[in-house]
Amino acid sequence: MLKKALIRCLDTFSGNIPLPLLQKLSRHQLLILFYHTVSDYNLPHIKHLYQIRNRKLFCKDLDYLLKYYKPIDLHQLIDHVEKNKPIPKTSIFLTFDDGLSECYHVIAPILKQKGIPATFFINSDFIDNKALMFRYKASFLIEKLKGEKNIDLLLKKHFKNYQLPYSNIKDSLLSVRWHQQALLDELALETGIEFNAFLQKQKPYLDTNQIKEMILDGFTFGSHSQNHPTYSKLNIDEQISQTLSSQEFTTNNFTLNYKVFAFPFTDAFVSKAFFERILEKEGFQLTFGGAGLKHELIKGHLQRFGMENSKLKTAQKMIHTEFCYYIIKSLFRKNIIQRD
Ligand SMILES: [Zn+2]
Structure with missing residues (x-):
């Protein structure tokens, strides 16, 4: 609540502060962003979750970013983190989660045209x-x-059968968690809604051939778990197994010589032991969270800022506000993520 009020307040003036000043004050050389998809259409599977950009807004975001930042690719980022190789003073790294089909139809063509590399997590x-x-x-x-x-x-x-409270259709269906998802299948069956028919007709996800084509175009791919659980609700063995299985699928199907992973939902409350296993023992080069601008103490784990909170805000407003928020947090050392 307090965060929301503060963000609203920062939104009113953050756009007037020059970005180079915010970058200097925050000492953030690298900005990592994540999106899910970009579409001019009404996407029923996404509509009630987050506010995606349409083509026009997405292109505007990119034009703004290119004014202030140099885009880098995954290999530059890995070399920077692993070997301290320098990157441009103001670098941007773009990522896209969940492997949605607009990545192929909409996003990749725009990025190619503008010469921007990106990594997609599937x-x-x-x-x-x-x-x-x-x-x-x-x-x-x-x-x-x-x-x-x-x-x-x-x-x-x-909902009563699952001992879950019910208030209204939207809030209640959105409150269903990963381990309760059988309830959603039960509701679909009862109401005659067929997820499989939607999958076959709409094809919301990327297919293998599209991914292969994107890799030939120079885009890079990482894993995002098998089926998108909240990691903090899994025990460590399940966390490791979700990560390794999904990466094995990605490595084997697309013969990749790098391993990178982005957490589904959030990396909050994920222990140091997970990172030690994945980054040190299993040979992943990088892992990514989505906590916004934050400083991570774990080498190889990087935080990203999500760009789908409001259709009404420009990239400038969202990013300037996030920088201001980071600078305020850093005064209280709240900008650093501590893990057990
Ligand atoms: Zn995701």
């Missing part, structure tokens, strides 16, 4: 439209069921 269970992530199921159900007669009564009954 879930091994979903590529080739094998299954739909549970959050996408929730958004899809909300879109299809909202306004239906007696829907609240029906949902209430099913």
